[in-house]
Amino acid sequence: MIQKKSPLGLASQYPDLYSPDLLFPIPRGEARKAWFAGGDLPFSGEDIWNAYELSWLDTHGKPHIAVVEMRIPAESECMVESKSLKLYLNSFAGTEFAGAKDVHQCIEKDLSALTGAAVSVAIFTTENPKFTNVRQLPGFCMDSISATCDQRSVDPGLLKLQVNADSVQEELYSNLLRSHCPVTNQPDTGSILISYAGAQIEPSSLLRYIVSYRNHQAYHEDCVERIFMDIMERCRPEKLSVYARYLRRGGVDINPFRSNFEKRAKNARLWRQ
Numbered sequence: 001m002i003q004k005k006s007p008l009g010l011a012s013q014y015p016d017l018y019s020p021d022l023l024f025p026i027p028r029g030e031a032r033k034a035w036f037a038g039g040d041l042p043f044s045g046e047d048i049w050n051a052y053e054l055s056w057l058d059t060h061g062k063p064h065i066a067v068v069e070m071r072i073p074a075e076s077e078c079m080v081e082s083k084s085l086k087l088y089l090n091s092f093a094g095t096e097f098a099g100a101k102d103v104h105q106c107i108e109k110d111l112s113a114l115t116g117a118a119v120s121v122a123i124f125t126t127e128n129p130k131f132t133n134v135r136q137l138p139g140f141c142m143d144s145i146s147a148t149c150d151q152r153s154v155d156p157g158l159l160k161l162q163v164n165a166d167s168v169q170e171e172l173y174s175n176l177l178r179s180h181c182p183v184t185n186q187p188d189t190g191s192i193l194i195s196y197a198g199a200q201i202e203p204s205s206l207l208r209y210i211v212s213y214r215n216h217q218a219y220h221e222d223c224v225e226r227i228f229m230d231i232m233e234r235c236r237p238e239k240l241s242v243y244a245r246y247l248r249r250g251g252v253d254i255n256p257f258r259s260n261f262e263k264r265a266k267n268a269r270l271w272r273q
Contacts, residue, residue, distance in 0.1 A: 014087065014185055016094035020110045024084035027077065045074035046120075049085070052247050052272050053189045054123070055178065056092040056103055062149045063093075063176045063211060065189070066100060067272055069122040070111060077116030090187060093178070093214075100125060126175060126271075135268035137193045137245075139171025142207040149211040156230035158212060160205040169197040169239075174210050175272070177244060182217040190220075190246035190253075191270055192227070195262075198237030206231075220246050224256040232260075245270050 015022070029036075049070040055063055068089070072079065088110070097103050104123045111119040126143065151158060173193040180187055192210060194201075209230070213223060228242040241259035253273055257265040 014187060015091050016187075017091060018095040018106075019091040020088065022084055022088040022091060023110060023114045024081040025078035025114050026081050028079060029077075041075055043074065047072040047074070047079065049080075051085070051089050053187070054089055054092065054103075055176075055189065057094065057096045059096050059098060060148050061096070062147060063178070063214065064100070064125070065175050065272070066103075067124045068107065069124070070107070071120040072111065072115055073117045073119070075117060076119075078114060080111065080114055093187065134271045134273070137171075137173040137191055137270065139173055139193065139195070140203070142172055142174045142203050142210075143176055145204050145207055147204045147207050149208055151208060151212040152215050154209075154212050154216050154226070156209065156234050158205055158209040159231060159234040160202040161235055162200040162202050165199040165201075167198060168200045170200075171195045172201070172203060172206060174207060176207070176211055177223075177246075178211075178214045179220075179223050180215065180217045182219065185217065186249070188220060188246055188249070190244055191272070192224075192245075193241070193243040194227075194231065195239075195241040195243070195259075196231070196235075196237040197239040199235065201231070201235050201237075220244065220254045221256045224258055228258045241265075245273065247272055 049072070051068045051070070054066045054068045057063055092103065097106070100123050104121055108119055108121040111121070126141070171193060173191060175191045177192045178187055178189045194206065210227075216223070218226070224242050224244045228240060231237065231242070232240060239261040241257070241262050243255070243257045243265050245255045246253055255267070
């Protein structure tokens with residue numbers, strides 16, 4: 001096994017192209033020497049890992065998101081170091097895959113090779129969320145729209161109204177929001193709800209605009225405020241609310257809400273939170 005330094009405690013880059021070499025193994029034998037003389041283990045079991053921020057691109061450049069569960073057998077030769085796993089999973093974000101099945105097989109293959117045992121992987125998407133007693137954002141989910149998402153810098157010019165747009169009152173949401181911390185460059189991912197009244201916004205244009213934040217560096221609050229202002233400027237709704245629910249980091253999630261007609265937002269935990 002090639003020896004390399006653990007990334008834990010070191011400054012790290014966050015590559016978004018598939019990089020299995022980021023994974024770092026920790027042999028179980030060292031910790032077991034005090035009580036294990038060899039032979040069969042006196043127990044069976046597994047390490048269950050849940051990662052909430054898995055994302056990849058389809059062959060059209062459109063992001064997909066999922067929660068991934070990883071079960072590593074206790075009898076495996078090695079564990080996986082936690083920071084290296086986070087870096088590895090983040091490396092899928094800019095890589096194209098034909099579908100979730102290919103992502104599933106890739107993670108399963110890499111972790112099995114690293115740990116020396118058959119690792120079981122399950123991927124849960126918005127169509128089959130694992131967790132119960134959580135809420136979905138109201139309205140229409142734009143993520144099912146067929147769209148070419150090739151813009152990787154924020155561009156309010158992507159926002160368009162429907163041709164001969166009627167006046168509507170509707171709620172549109174996406175789970176594909178992603179930006180980067182301006183200090184650490186760590187990716188921030190989450191869901192976003194756009195509630196408005198006015199001339200109808202073309203949903204695919206709004207989806208493409210949201211995806212254009214994928215490499216943008218800004219704080220959560222700044223992203224929401226810019227989205228609010230860009231929609232107001234480009235689409236001129238009479239009423240507008242923008243509500244983002246970001247995923248946890250260090251056990252804390254940040255959920256900015258900006259509106260010109262509502263005072264408060266419901267604090268409802270989403271399936272990825």
